[in-house]
Amino acid sequence: MPMAHPHDVGLRLREDEALALPPRDQLLANAPAQAGGLFLVPRVIE
């Protein structure tokens, strides 16, 4: 049996509840290019 993981345990499930995350501006703060609360990428669709 190939060993993918040190412990033979299954992944846990948790209750499907929304948890608090850092606010959007904090999560975007490290983006090298952004505008209007969105990440900027080069044009993908011509």
Next chain:
Amino acid sequence: MSINRFASLGALRHALASREIGAVELAQHYLQALHADSLGAALALNDEETLAQARAAQARLDAGEHAPLLGLPIIHKDVFVTRSWPTTAGSRMLEGYRSPFDAEVVCRLEQAGMVSLGKANCDEFAMGSTNQHSAFGPCRNPWSSDRVPGGSSGGSAAAVAAGLSPAATGTDTGGSVRQPAALCGITGLKPTYGRVSRWGMVAYASSLDQAGVMARSAQDCATLLSAIAGFDEKDATSLEMPAEDFSRLFDEPVEGASARQPLLGLRLGLPRQYLGPGLSEPVRLAVEAALQEFERLGASLVEIDLPLTELSVPAYYVIAPAEASSNLSRFDGVRYGHRADHPTDLHDLYCRSRSEGFGPEVRRRILVGSFVLSHGYYDAYYLQAQRVRRLIARDFEEAFSRCDLIAGPVSPTLAGPIHPSGETDPLAEYLSDVYTLGASLAGLPGLSMPCGFGVQDSVRLPVGLQLIGPKFLEARLLAVAHAFQRVTDWHEQLPPGGH
């Protein structure tokens, strides 16, 4: 009162409790030493934040609180994300990155009252065994500044050894806590995989990465581990184990043992593959002398076999790069990290951002990892390596039916020289991990502690002894190391200039 920067956490805690020194004064003392450091041990300092934490700790001390780590300074390997210090993981890719949250390990230590001194140098994304692969300059060994401190937690180990911090966090994927601890002459522990939360650790190889602790003694490591270990629901691979006092077995002789022979009845397994060809003479001599000391303490030495030891190198250097290539795919120049200037299209953005941001060793492992996971090679390399991993884990289980703990060297050689060109030989570096990779692949706890010195080119360099235990037996590992440290003073030796 004058502060001894090389004092143990226990001694410093005592000085704080008896008000010989204050937490702010203590933090200032270490900050001063870090600012004056020429080893390259630290990557980021923030005096204002450190002193604010020290003042908060002093307020808790003044209120009569008695937590064992309250007011004591620590430095964090730069792969633990921190809000108040930049986190780079030693990479240009993350230059200037500011995490919106603290790693769980950092949180728990701060809750315990520890004062963070800053961030320690490391090999880029924790990939390396020399700390010469940091984008922000190499780190040097306090025992000899033209030698490597080991890696990847080289800055952490050098900082503790040089008295720049009484303790440090590290991470160990294939030996990155144990090997630099050995080469710098300090004590380091990699816990059982899953024992400590990986939340907020910059990922390298997720099925192997584990946070560890580094300090002068097993006693200090036990105190630190007790503060960081335990279930964390934010880490899907965190084990649901109850909290433990990892020093609870200290000075608690096993049944039938005596004060003179506290380890009577302990069976120490010596893998013949760890003491065979390839082990350098100075390391062999120091390890053998340490084993004799264990015999005097009452332990019996049992020869054991870990027949696939040699295969741990190729298995690890397939599995870890495979996981790294997947983990590091997140660095796309969009959400965070380095972004190339004026990309012509998305493909150009990815290619140039990644080529510019990653250093040569990281690029090498991403390429190897992508190759072994690619269609047509997956079965031959990745799957095969995972099969070998299973066999290696079984060999350890088998070995533990004949002994209680395994003992051997950490690194086959003393700390090697820093090449002025900055060049390293990747294969030689990979092969030097041969004694630490087994415990990593099997997910077992491993400890490294000073056990003597070797002389090379008339330089005196520390040698580490490795103890490997069955899963979850960190308390036993630490107690046995503590018994050794009670009758030896290798862990109290200071590098040149240390006083």
